[in-house]
Amino acid sequence: MKRRTFVAATTSLIVAPWINRASAQQPVTINVMAYTGLFQDRYTAAVVEPFMRANPGIRVNYSPLPNSAAMIGQLRAQRAAPQVDVVILDVTVAKVGTDEGIFSRLDATAIPEINELYPNARFPNVGGVAVTFDNLVMIYNTDAVKPPPTSLLDMATAAMRGRVAIPGLPDIQGMSLVMILDKLNGGPGVEGRFAKGIEAMAPIAPNVQTWEPRPDVYAPIINGQAAIGIGWNARAQVNADTSNGKLAALIPKEGTVFQINVINQVQGAPQAQAAQRFISYALSAPAQKAFTESMFYAPTNAKAEIAPSAIDRTAVKFLDRVVPVDWIAVAGVRDQIMDQWRRRVIPLSR
Amino acid sequence: MSAAATAQGPDQSRRGTTFAATTLLVPILLINAIGFMLPVANLAVISVSEIRSSGAMTGGWSIAKWTTVATDPFYWELLANTVRTSLIVTILTLIVSYPIALCLHRMSGAWKSILLVLVISPLLLSSVVRTYGWIAILSDRGLVNSALAALGAQEPLRLMFNQNGVIIGLTEILMPYMILALLAGFGRLDPRVEEAAATLGAPPYRVFWRVVLPLSLPGVALGSLLTFVLAISSFITPKLLGGGRVFLLATEVYDQAIVTLDWPLAATLSIIVLVVFGLALAVYTRILRQIG
Numbered sequence: 175m176k177r178r179t180f181v182a183a184t185t186s187l188i189v190a191p192w193i194n195r196a197s198a199q200q201p202v203t204i205n206v207m208a209y210t211g212l213f214q215d216r217y218t219a220a221v222v223e224p225f226m227r228a229n230p231g232i233r234v235n236y237s238p239l240p241n242s243a244a245m246i247g248q249l250r251a252q253r254a255a256p257q258v259d260v261v262i263l264d265v266t267v268a269k270v271g272t273d274e275g276i277f278s279r280l281d282a283t284a285i286p287e288i289n290e291l292y293p294n295a296r297f298p299n300v301g302g303v304a305v306t307f308d309n310l311v312m313i314y315n316t317d318a319v320k321p322p323p324t325s326l327l328d329m330a331t332a333a334m335r336g337r338v339a340i341p342g343l344p345d346i347q348g349m350s351l352v353m354i355l356d357k358l359n360g361g362p363g364v365e366g367r368f369a370k371g372i373e374a375m376a377p378i379a380p381n382v383q384t385w386e387p388r389p390d391v392y393a394p395i396i397n398g399q400a401a402i403g404i405g406w407n408a409r410a411q412v413n414a415d416t417s418n419g420k421l422a423a424l425i426p427k428e429g430t431v432f433q434i435n436v437i438n439q440v441q442g443a444p445q446a447q448a449a450q451r452f453i454s455y456a457l458s459a460p461a462q463k464a465f466t467e468s469m470f471y472a473p474t475n476a477k478a479e480i481a482p483s484a485i486d487r488t489a490v491k492f493l494d495r496v497v498p499v500d501w502i503a504v505a506g507v508r509d510q511i512m513d514q515w516r517r518r519v520i521p522l523s524r
Numbered sequence: 525m526s527a528a529a530t531a532q533g534p535d536q537s538r539r540g541t542t543f544a545a546t547t548l549l550v551p552i553l554l555i556n557a558i559g560f561m562l563p564v565a566n567l568a569v570i571s572v573s574e575i576r577s578s579g580a581m582t583g584g585w586s587i588a589k590w591t592t593v594a595t596d597p598f599y600w601e602l603l604a605n606t607v608r609t610s611l612i613v614t615i616l617t618l619i620v621s622y623p624i625a626l627c628l629h630r631m632s633g634a635w636k637s638i639l640l641v642l643v644i645s646p647l648l649l650s651s652v653v654r655t656y657g658w659i660a661i662l663s664d665r666g667l668v669n670s671a672l673a674a675l676g677a678q679e680p681l682r683l684m685f686n687q688n689g690v691i692i693g694l695t696e697i698l699m700p701y702m703i704l705a706l707l708a709g710f711g712r713l714d715p716r717v718e719e720a721a722a723t724l725g726a727p728p729y730r731v732f733w734r735v736v737l738p739l740s741l742p743g744v745a746l747g748s749l750l751t752f753v754l755a756i757s758s759f760i761t762p763k764l765l766g767g768g769r770v771f772l773l774a775t776e777v778y779d780q781a782i783v784t785l786d787w788p789l790a791a792t793l794s795i796i797v798l799v800v801f802g803l804a805l806a807v808y809t810r811i812l813r814q815i816g
Contacts, residue, residue, distance in 0.1 A: 243781070244782060247782075266578070273580035274580050274581060383767065386764070386767055386768040399663055399665065502578065505578045507577070508577070517598075520768070
């Protein structure tokens with residue numbers, strides 16, 4: 175008996191280091207689901223790769239999807255056996271995921287970076303927290319629009335007839351435009367179902383070439399098919415750089431609204447601890463700084479010190495022009511706004 | 525004894541044949557059940573699921589979406605516009621494809637093969653790519669409007685981002701299907717019958733009207749059914765060429781499922797598309813029966 179114990183102990187002493195080393199070398203893989211295209215390229219370079227370098231034991235598999243609704247669709251299908259650990263998507267869809275129990279509530283004791291976020295990066299009924307702020311901008315072709323526009327109503331001039339590209343409702347870019355116009359015209363907002371904003375679309379709608387610019391709103395403006403429109407700041411800034419200035423973006427004098435992307439942990443995520451570590455890193459000041467300087471999303475971490483050249487291209491210096499929007503409340507009346515859009519705006523552009 | 529044995533023989537043989545036939549049907553029945561019946565049943569379940577205004581599914585039941593679709597004039601208009609657009613596309617595709625198919629049917633040798641490959645080759649390209657091709661042709665600064673401008677036109681023709689663009693794009697994209705269906709249906713066309721009609725003094729237009737067209741009707745019916753069904757379920761081309769102004773059932777299903785996250789409404793509209801398919805199939809069967 176003693177001899178057998180001695181042999182077992184000796185064997186385990188000899189073998190254990192190899193077993194431990196093998197398990198230590200086996201990296202944990204987490205699946206992070208977020209937007210495809212430009213976002214994927216820039217986020218991978220600015221956040222995912224530095225995270226993997228800092229955490230050699232964790233591999234990040236980026237699962238790209240075109241939009242937030244497609245992401246929630248996949249997560250609904252995987253509800254019984256989640257394959258995804260972390261998801262970055264729009265705040266309104268994050269609310270849906272939270273209501274359906276797909277996302278768990280992030281805890282500041284496990285992720286202390288949550289305490290460093292701006293107050294408007296946290297939401298009472300959403301499990302995740304904001305990871306990026308974007309904002310609506312006017313975009314235009316610098317060869318076709320001279321002098322540069324200053325107002326949303328520059329899209330309503332005779333010179334712009336058939337040259338305006340607006341991603342219309344249900345896209346939230348069109349919704350943002352209606353909300354800004356509603357505020358400008360003294361509308362009460364959600365309570366008034368943005369009726370004043372819908373009314374204010376009347377002079378712009380006849381000039382609209384397409385309400386469904388494809389592949390996005392930036393390409394037809396860069397190639398001259400359209401001359402002016404609206405888009406999101408981050409992508410507009412990157413497209414301004416890659417088009418050598420053919421496309422330019424500015425915040426119109428009527429104001430802008432924020433679009434918020436939220437980072438969420440999936441309930442029952444296969445690699446919960448590693449997922450939390452990734453979320454922690456994504457919300458940290460260095461990651462926020464790197465991504466803002468790469469793609470011009472405004473940071474959500476108040477401690478992130480962004481280079482002036484990058485922060486000047488976000489809405490941070492124009493906070494006085496930001497029209498406050500409760501996206502969750504807007505989602506509740508979306509059907510009614512959509513109905514008015516179809517009946518009162520689209521017919522004007524036919 | 526021998527009489528009983530004789531009576532049992534055909535019975536057993538019939539039972540054996542039935543068993544073999546049933547066994548042979550099992551794979552397709554299984555595929556159909558898993559690939560079609562179950563998803564359709566799932567669609568039906570989703571269509572009566574309750575949803576909050578935010579888009580979250582509550583797990584409860586509701587017929588709210590069916591009520592909305594039945595009472596909101598927008599959805600009736602949507603259905604009418606979808607059927608009308610699909611019928612226009614089907615008729616135009618038939619008119620453009622029929623002469624090509626007839627010509628191909630009457631050709632022989634290498635030219636027939638070459639032209640047939642040319643006709644089918646668009647199917648090798650994604651419809652997204654072909655639709656982008658149409659954007660290059662139909663846009664305000666595209667091929668057509670550039671040519672018109674060179675001829676002195678002041679204003680570009682609005683050929684795209686409206687109903688015209690959708691009809692032009694879908695007609696071209698669905699032509700190969702119509703041509704192939706027509707070619708399959710032209711099998712009954714016997715050149716000797718046409719010769720006989722001509723010998724009896726019928727002029728070419730009468731030969732076509734009284735002989736060729738009636739004999740090719742099964743192909744016309746098949747091609748029309750196929751094109752109609754494909755037109756009604758197309759959403760990429762209407763999305764790209766409609767400019768957000770053309771509302772069809774398929775584009776609405778896409779918007780509700782992928783943009784606004786209203787799955788019950790998307791499922792309800794999908795079931796309506798399925799019902800339209802069923803009606804189209806019933807009309808086709810009836811036409812086939814009438815033309816013998």
